[in-house]
Amino acid sequence: MAAGSARAVKRGQNGLPVEVTGFVGRRHEVAEVKRMLSMSHVVTVTGVGGVGKTRLATRVALDVRRAFPGGVWLIELATLDRPELVVQTVAETVGVSSRVSSRPTVEVLIEHLVGRSVLLVLDNCEHLLAECAVLVDTLVRALPDLRILATSRQALGIGSEQTFDLGPLPLPLPPSTGAVGSPLFAEPVDESDAVRLFAERAAAVLPGFQLTEANRETVAAICARLDGLPLAIELAAVRLRALSVEQVLERLDDCFRLLTSGSRAAQTRQRTLRASIDWSYDLCTEAERLLWQRVSVFRGGLDLEAVEEVCSGDGIAREDVLDLISGLIEKSVLIREERQRAGVRYRLLDTIRAYAAERLAESGEENALRRRHRDHFRRRAARARAELFGPDHIVTSLRLREEQPNIRAALEWSFDEPGEARVGLEMATDLLYHWRAGYQVGEGRRWFDRGLALDSEPGEVRARALAAAAWLAVIQADYEPAAAMLAESGAIAERLGLKHVLAYVTTYSAMVAMGRGEIDQALRLYQQAADDHRAARDPVGLAVVLNRLCLVYGLRGDDDRATAAGQESVALCEEHREQWHRAYAMTALGLEAWRLGDLRQATVREQEALRCLDRLDDLPGAGISLEVLAWTAVSEKQFERAARLFGVLDRVWQAVDASMSEFGCLRRYHDECEALTLEALGETAFRAAFKRGAKMSYGEAIRYALKEESPERPETAAVPGRLWPLTRRESEIAELVAQGLSNKDIAAALVISQRTAEGHIEHILDKLGFNSRTQIAAWLSGRTRDEAS
Template sequence: MTMVTTGTYRGQPDGGLPAEVTSFVGRRHEVAEVKQLLFSSRAVTLTGFGGVGKTRLALRVGQEVRRAFPDGVWLVELAELDCPGMLAQAVAEALEIRDHTGDPPMRVLTRYLRDKQALLILDNCEHMVGECAELTETLLRASPDLRVLATSRQPLGIGGEQVVPVAPLPLPSCERPAPPLETLVKQDAVRLFAERARSVLPTFTVDENNRDAVTRIVHLLDGLPLGIELAAVRLRALSAQQLLDRLDDRFRLLTSGSRAVLPRHQTLRALIDWSYTLCLEEERLLWQRVSVFAGGLDLEAAETVCSGDGIARQDVIDLVIGLVDKSVLMREDHPGGVRYRMLETLRQYGRQRLSGSGGEAGLLARHRGYYRDLAAQARAELFGPQQVAWFGRLQKEHANLRAALDSWLSSPREDHAALSMAGDLLYHWITSYYLGEGRDWLKRALAADTEPSAERARALWAASWLAVIQADRPAATAMLDESRRIGERLHDEPVLAYVALFSGMVAMCEGRTEAAIELYRDALARHRRNGDPVGIALSLIRLTLAHSFLGDSSRAIAAGEECLSVCDAHGEGWHKAYTMMALGVEVWRQGDLVRAAELEKQSLTFNRSLGDRLGAGLNIEVLAWIAASQGHHQRAARLLGILETMWRPIGVPLSGYGHLARYHDECQAAMRQELGDAAFEVAVRRGAGMPVDEALAYALQEDRPERAAKGETPPLTRRETEIAELVAQGLTNREIAASLVIAQRTAEGHIEHILTKLGFNSRAQIAVWVGERARADGQ
C-alpha cells in the first residue's frame, strides 16, 4: 500500500497561503479575469517583468477562490530554487507531503494529487520555465480536477494555457486641468504610494501641496508596485518634492532624456541602482554578501558569514538595521527569533554586484562552511534540552542547508564535507518532511566520496535508517554491510554499534524478532561502552517494542523505563516521546488502559508540537486500540478514520513499525463487527474528514466546545436544515428561494451560514452530510 499526505499540523484547506501583511491595492479587474479563467481553463499564467505585482495578484486570487478548491490552494515559491532537478521535490515540500515510499518526487506528486480538487500557485517560474512547463503538463494529465496558476516573465508554453499579462498600475492623468483631489487619491498607483508612505510616515497624506509631485513620482516609476514601494519608504527622510527631484535626475541620466523608449525593467533597475547608491558603503557591501543566502538568515549568520574584509563583526547589527530601514531587508518574526529576508529582485541585484566585485567565490565558501558547522553543532546538541529549538531552526534554514550541500558537492575536492554534513542532518531529514531529499543528498555524497572513511561509514548507516523508514530493506542491508566492513577495518566502535541497531530494525521488518533482539542487545552494549546516549535510547526503544511483541512484558517495561530515565537525565524530548509510545503499546497489552492512554497522549502532545507526523500517527494508532478495548467503538472507528489521513502522506502505514500492523487490522475488524458495516463506515468517514488540528485535538480529548468533544456538527436551525436537504436534492439557490418563497439573497445567506457551521467548502459536502445524517438516523 502506498500513501501520501501532509507533513505538518497546519493542515488547513487553504493550503497555508501567507497572510497579507500590507494592503492589496487595485487589480479588481485583473482579479476577476483570472478567477474566471481558472474556472474555464486548467492552466493560467500571469506574465510580466519583475516588480509588476504578479505574486500579489496570484495570492489575492488564491485567497478569493479557496472555497472552490476543497483540497486547498497551495503556494509553491520557486525564486530560491536554483536547481531545476529539485523542482518536483520543492512542490512536494510546499504541499507538506512527507513521503516514505522512496518513489521519485514526481511519482509521489501525481499519486497524491490524482484525486484532489486543488489549486497550485507556482510562483517565479522564469528561471526554469521549461521544467515548470513539463511539471505542469504532467500533473494536469494525472489530476483531472487540478488547476495551476503560474507567475513568470514568460508563458510556460503548454497546451491550453491561458496567459494574462500583468501591467503596471493605472496612472493618474497629467493633463490640465488636473482631476479633483478626491479622484486622484482613488487612483491605484497613488493609493499604493500613499498607503506605503503612511507605513513609514503615519501623518502623510496626498494633499493640494504635494499632489503634483506624487503624480509625477508614480509616472516616473511607470506604476510599478515594487518601484513605488521602494520610493515611498524614502519619505522617512525626504519630502515628496525632494524624492521627485532625485528620481527625476537619476532617470534622466539613465535614459538620456527619453525614458519612454526603454523597457520598464530598466526603470526598475535604475530605481534599485539609486537605492544602492543611497546606502552607506558598508551597507552596500553587506547587501552584496547577504545575497548568498537562500530563504533568509538570522543575525548570527549575518555576523559570521558577512563580517571581515571591510565590515567589523560588531558593526553588522547596525548595518542590518540600516538595510531594514531602507527596505532592502525585511524583518520576519519567528518563534525562535528574528530573521531577515531580501526581495528576490534585490537579492539577484546584490548577487550580480558581488560577482562583479570578484568576491563571490569567497562568500560562497564562508556560507557553506557556516552551515556545515551549524549542522555539526545541531548533531552534537541533539540529545538535550535544546533539541526542539534545533529542529525548528534547521527547518527554517532548510533552503540554506540545501544551498550549502549543493555548493560543497559543486566544489572541487570538497565532497568529504558534503558527506559529513548530510550525515549530521539525519534527524532533520527524519523529523521534517525532507526524508526523501535527505536520502538523495546522502546518495549523491556517497557517490562523490568513495573513500572508506569513518564519515562514509556514518553516512551509510544514516542512509540505511532512511531506507528502513521507506521500507527499502535491500538498500538498507547493502549499505549496512558496507558500513560494517568499514567499521571493522577502522575498529570504529560507534559505527559498529549503529550498524547493529539498524540491522536489528531490518530483521524486525522481516519478521525475525528474536534475531532483532540479539542485534539490539549488541547495539545497546556497544553504545553503553561508547557512552552514546542517543544510541542507548534508540536501542532501548526498539527493545521495548520487540520484547512486547514477543509477550515478554517484564523486559519490555524494564527497557522502556530505563530509556525514560536516560532521556530525563539529559532533558531530551523526541526519543522520550517515542519511548512513551512504545511503553503505551505494552501497557495496553497488559490491560492498564488508563495509563496506556496517558502515555500515548503525552507522546502525542510532544509530537504535535514538533510536527512529527510519523510519531503522531503511531500515537493515534495506539489510542484507537485503547478506545476499542474500552468499548468506545465510535471513538475507535473515528480514530481509524483519522489514521487514513495521517498515513496517506507518509506513504507507508506504520512506517518503520510494520510489525504493529496486526493490532491495527484486529482493531478494524472488531469495530466493524461491533458497529456494523454502515455505522463503521460513517464513523471512519467522519474521522477522515476532520482537519488535522481538529483531529489531533479529538485524539487528545482536549477541552473544547461540546460539539467537538462529541464529534458532532453544530446544530442547524429548522430553516437551515430544510435548506440543507434541498441542497442535497440538487436545487439551485434560485430554485430553493422559489420553493420556500424567500428572496434568493436570503437563501444564499442561509447556505453560507450552513457552510460556516459545518466547516465545509462546497455544496457537495452539504449533500454528503445530509445523506450520512439520514443513514445514521435510520439506524
C-alpha cells in the first residue's frame, strides 16, 4: 500500500482534522496529557481498542496548537502495512517530498524540522511498533524543539517516553451498589460522561432524543454493559435508528452482532466492535491469544495465582504465565489494578472478555476451563473456612469479597452441569461467613435453595448446608423456614453421628428461639451448644455461642454471667488472634456496659467493634453496634445525635431486610430510646435530624458514629462564606458560576485574571467530581434547599 493511499480526512489549520462531532468528557485526561507533554518530548496514549485514544490526542493537539508555531500534524498510520512507509508517511504529511533528494528520508525530515517548534501526533502505532519507536527516538534526539504525541495499544518502549493509559469513560453507579454494596447507601450520581456521550450521539441519529426519567436507567445500563467504551457506545447509539433503548439493551448479549453499523467514512476496524478487537487479537502472539481465551472464564477480575492454576498447561507453561500476562497488559488487553485489600489484580473489560469467550467456545476447551475455574474457587472457599478463626480471617475474607463475580460463576457452572450440584452445595456451605458478613445474605440463601433442590442426598453435605442456610434465614428473621431446615439437618446428623453438625443445629436453634423472644429456651440451647462446641474443641462455634450468651444473660439481668461470657469470648479470640468474633464480643460487652450505666465504657467498646465490622462490611453486626451507640447517646441526653443515628439505622435494617436482624430480642431497647428521643426533641426537630442521618452515605455514618467527623464538618462550616470542601475563594466563585456568569465576567467581578478564574473553576470541578458548570449550579441549589429544610 502506498503512503498516499492513507485515509483522507478533512483538515483544518495546523494539519489537524476538523471535529465534526462533539467531544464529550475527558477533562481530567486532557489536562494530564497536556501536563505530561509540557514536561516530556514523547507522550504515548495507550489503551484498549475503541477507548478514544485518537480523539483524546486530537483534542490535546487542538488545545496546545498555539504553543507550536512550527506546526501541529496528525499522521495516521493505521492503514500502513509496510514498515518502510512509516518515515515516508511522516515526511509527506509535514510537507517533505522524499523524491527530491537521494539522501535517507529521515535526514531530509530532520533538516526540514530543525529549529522549529513542532508537535507530531502519530496515530495508531501498535502494528508498526518497532519502526515507530526507532523513528521517534531518532527524531527527538536530533530535534530538541520537537514534541511527539503517539497513540498505540502498546507503549513504544523508548527511554524518553511517558505513557498515559486511557481508560473507558466514567460510568454512573449501578442502582444495585452503593458506598459499601448496598442499594440503600447509593449516592445520587449525575449523568456520567458515558451517558452524556450516548445521549449526544443518539440525538444526532434520532432528532429530539433526550434523557428522561423513563429512559435514563436503561441508557446507563447500556453504557455499563459496554464498559464505557466510546466506540461501543457510539455504535449502540446508531442502532436507535431502528430500535428503542430497551431493545438495544436486550440485544447487547450479542453485542458483536448488534454493534456493526458505524460510519462508512471510518476506518474498517472502527466500523464494528468486533473489527476493533480483531485488530488487538492479531497483534498478539499465539501464546498470548491462548491465554486471552482462557482468562475469559473469569468474571470481575483475577489474580496471578488464579491464572497460573486455571490457565496453565496444554500449550502454556506455568512459568510463562507471568510474561504472557505482561504482554497482554502491554497490548491493552488486560487491565492491571492494584487493590488495597487484594493486591495486584487483572481485569478484562466485558466486551473484551465476551470476544475471547467466543474464541474459547470455538476451541472446544470451554467446559474443561470452567471446571478448572470452579475447582480453583472451591479450594479458595475451603481455605477460607479453614482460616475462619485466626489472624488471617479478615484478610482472607476481604480477598474473597473481591472474588464475588468468580464465586457466582463457579456456583452457576456447578448447578448447571449434570452431576456437579453436590460440589456446588459444599462450596456454598464453606462460604457461609462470606454470605453472612457482607451484603450477600439473600444471595447466599438463593444459592442454598438451588443446591438443596438439586441434590437431595441425605448425607453430611446436605446436613451442613441445611444448618448454614438456616442461619442466613435467621438473619433475615425468617424463623419458620429456619426451624424446618434445622429439624431436617438435625435428623440427618443424628442418623450419621455428626456431632459437630448437631452442635451448630443447637446453636442456630437457639438463635431461632431468641428471635422469637423465647429467652429461656434460647438460654438452655446456648448452654447446651457451648458444652458441645467445647467437647468438639471448636473455637468458632464456642465464640459464637459465648457472644450470644453474653446478650441472653444480660437480658435476664444476670450481669455477672453476662460479663463472664463476654470476657471468655474475648480471651478465646485473643488466644487465636481472631478479630471478627472478638468484635461481636465487644458489641455484647458494650451493650452490657450500657445496661449497667457505664456509658463511657459502652461507647469505647462499641466504637472498637464498629471499626472492625466496618472493615469487613458486616452490616448486620455494624447495625447492632450503631444501635448501642444511639442508645448511649440517648442516655447522655445527646438527642440530636441519637436521632441522626436512628435515621442511619432505618436504612441499615432496610438493607439487611430484617428489623435488627437476628437480634430482634433487643428491639424493645430501640423502641424505648427512639420514643425518648422523639419526646425530647419534638416531632419537627426529630424528623429533621432523622432525615439528615438517613441521607448520610455509609462512610459518613460510620465516621459520625465514631465521632471522627461530623457530617457538617464544623471545623470548616464555621468559616463564613465557605462551602465544604471548597476554599472561601472557590466558594465565592461557585456562587458566581451558579448565577450564570462567564469566566470573563467572574474575573472582572473579583478583579483577577481570566486565567486565574479558569484555574479556580478547574479546582472546583476536581474537588466536587463534576464535569460541567451546570453541575456546580445544581450542587449549590441542592445545598440551599437542604439548609432551608
